[in-house]
Every structure is written in structure tokens, then in C-alpha cells.
Amino acid sequence: MINANNLRISLDRRSKGSDLDFISHAHADHISSAKSTKHAIASEETVALLKKINDIELKHEKTPDFMQLYDAGHILGSKQIAINDEVSGRRILYTGDFQLQNGRACKKLQITGADTIIVDSTYFDPRIKFDERSEVEIAIQKWTQGKLRNGIALFSTFALGKAQELIMILNEVGIVPVVSEKIARINEVYAHCGLDLDYIADYEDGAEYIQLLKENFVGITDGPGDQIRACVSEAYGKRVYSAVATGFSKVMKFNTDVQFSLSDHADFWQAYDYIGMTGAKNVLTYGPNAVQMAINLSRNGCGAEPYAEAAVTQQMATLIK
Numbered sequence: 001m002i003n004a005n006n007l008r009i010s011l012d013r014r015s016k017g018s019d020l021d022f023i024s025h026a027h028a029d030h031i032s033s034a035k036s037t038k039h040a041i042a043s044e045e046t047v048a049l050l051k052k053i054n055d056i057e058l059k060h061e062k063t064p065d066f067m068q069l070y071d072a073g074h075i076l077g078s079k080q081i082a083i084n085d086e087v088s089g090r091r092i093l094y095t096g097d098f099q100l101q102n103g104r105a106c107k108k109l110q111i112t113g114a115d116t117i118i119v120d121s122t123y124f125d126p127r128i129k130f131d132e133r134s135e136v137e138i139a140i141q142k143w144t145q146g147k148l149r150n151g152i153a154l155f156s157t158f159a160l161g162k163a164q165e166l167i168m169i170l171n172e173v174g175i176v177p178v179v180s181e182k183i184a185r186i187n188e189v190y191a192h193c194g195l196d197l198d199y200i201a202d203y204e205d206g207a208e209y210i211q212l213l214k215e216n217f218v219g220i221t222d223g224p225g226d227q228i229r230a231c232v233s234e235a236y237g238k239r240v241y242s243a244v245a246t247g248f249s250k251v252m253k254f255n256t257d258v259q260f261s262l263s264d265h266a267d268f269w270q271a272y273d274y275i276g277m278t279g280a281k282n283v284l285t286y287g288p289n290a291v292q293m294a295i296n297l298s299r300n301g302c303g304a305e306p307y308a309e310a311a312v313t314q315q316m317a318t319l320i321k
């Protein structure tokens with residue numbers, strides 16, 4: 001929790017006694033304050049996604065003048081927050097999950113300056129480097145087109161964010177995928193926000209759906225890939241080729257025919273570059289890998305420490321003195 005302008009502001013966590021709760025985006029690991037908050041700061045897209053996915057009516061506030069939201073390039077509606085603390089004169093930037101490479105289904109990362117940056121630590125290991133996004137996208141398109149000649153292509157991926165990226169990548173080469181119900185419901189919010197997604201929901205029973213299933217098709221599911229693969233193979237009597245699309249493809253081996261490292265996060269070196277772009281002199285790392293991220297940044301010449309409320313308060317106290 002940050003103290004700024006005599007307000008306690010929580011960052012993507014439920015914090016007892018907070019006056020404002022910032023929710024950077026609608027992924028499940030960032031919304032723990034959503035149910036209990038009295039005053040949340042979030043984008044309109046995040047508000048709509050929380051309603052659709054979690055049935056939560058977020059009590060959200062107009063963003064106060066001393067705060068600004070910036071696009072984070074992660075998923076629909078994902079934001080960073082910059083807080084100008086008039087007491088200390090410092091500007092603090094919290095990134096939430098962010099990405100430097102441009103996705104198709106969300107707004108591009110906006111860069112802003114800050115004195116202190118609180119940076120996400122999902123990819124803390126300097127040895128993990130994501131491939132050029134355009135190359136990953138082309139690999140997905142080519143693999144899918146090839147497999148469709150002989151059978152069904154089935155992707156397992158996250159329902160919010162990654163599935164919509166995948167749909168747009170496939171749409172570009174004329175492929176209209178069949179998607180699971182959860183993905184289809186989330187797609188409705190994307191469509192409402194002006195994103196053009198061409199897909200068929202797996203609960204539809206119209207002529208287009210029936211015709212599509214007679215041919216080889218592409219499925220996108222957020223469910224357990226192995227089980228769904230077996231069911232699809234049995235139901236349609238065709239070979240099913242399986243794939244995952246996630247940044248974790250760089251870290252672990254999945255039980256699929258192929259894995260694509262399509263990420264909606266910055267890798268370590270992209271985060272390193274972003275810190276430099278903001279000009280922040282004080283670097284705090286945030287999230288489950290905060291300690292390791294701080295060590296790795298410091299080893300590479302960017303002094304950092306894991307985020308702790310005390311660290312931010314200490315920096316402010318130093319400045320006030």
C-alpha cells in the first residue's frame with residue numbers, strides 16, 4: 001500500500017484500511033480487492049470484464065487529479081498508474097503487468113517518467129528472452145494452416161487476453177476458430193470495446209457452426225487440453241493436433257504437439273529497458289518474484305529492491321528531510 005496525499009492506496013491487492021484500491025486489469029491474480037473495495041480505481045474495460053467474468057459490480061471512482069492511468073499493453077483495459085505525491089514531490093509509477101511488444105487486442109504501452117517505479121516481476125530471469133512477436137505470430141499461422149490440411153488444430157490458452165490475441169492472429173489468415181463458452185463471453189466485452197473478433201462459440205447450433213464442424217477446424221479452449229483433445233478426437237473421428245500459446249513455453253514443457261511463446265508480459269530485458277525509459281532512479285520490484293527480480297536487476301547495473309511499504313515510505317521520508 002502506498003501513502004500519497006494522505007491517502008492509502010492499494011496496488012492490485014486487498015489491503016486492510018486502504019482508502020483507494022487500484023486494480024490494474026481483470027486477471028484473477030490482480031482483483032483480490034474488487035469485492036470488498038469501497039473505492040476502486042480501474043479502467044472502464046476492467047469494470048466491464050469484472051462484471052462479465054466475475055459478476056462483480058466494481059465500486060469505482062473517478063481518478064483523482066493527482067493520479068494518471070497509462071496503457072500497459074498487457075490485455076484489454078490494462079493500466080499503469082502514476083501517483084504524484086504532493087507531500088514529498090515525488091512521482092511514483094506502478095506498472096502492473098505490462099508488455100513492450102505490441103499486442104493486437106489491447107492498446108500499446110504508454111511510457112511516462114517517474115522518480116520511483118514499482119515494476120512487475122513475472123519474468124525475472126535474464127536467461128529467458130522472448131522471440132520477436134511477429135515471428136511467433138507467423139509461426140502460429142503457418143503451423144495452423146498446415147495442420148488443418150490433415151485434421152483439427154486445438155489451442156489451449158488463457159481465456160482473457162491470450163485467447164483474443166490468438167483469434168486475431170488466426171483471423172488475419174482467414175481462419176475462424178471455434179472457442180469455448182468462457183472465451184466467447186469475454187469476447188463480447190472485447191467486441192463492445194470495438195475489437196473486431198471473428199469466431200464461433202462452441203455452444204452455437206447455427207448452420208455456420210454445423211458446416212464448420214463437418215470440415216477440419218481450429219478450436220481454442222481455456223479448459224484442460226489433454227481431456228478436450230481426447231473428446232474432440234473421439235467426437236469427430238479426426239486427428240487432433242494440440243498447441244499452447246503462452247510465455248511460459250520458454251520456461252516449461254507442455255504435453256502438446258507444439259508450444260508457442262506468445263506472451264503478454266515483458267521479459268526481464270524488456271522490463272530493464274522500460275525502467276530506463278521512465279528515468280526512475282528508485283526501482284522497486286513487485287509480485288511473487290520480487291526478491292529475485294531485484295537481485296537480477298542489481299547484478300546488471302540497475303539497483304533495485306523488492307517492494308515493501310517501508311521502502312516507499314522511507315524514500316519519501318528521506319526526501320522530506
Ligand SMILES: [Zn+2]
Nearest residue numbers: 025027074097
Ligand atoms: Zn495479467
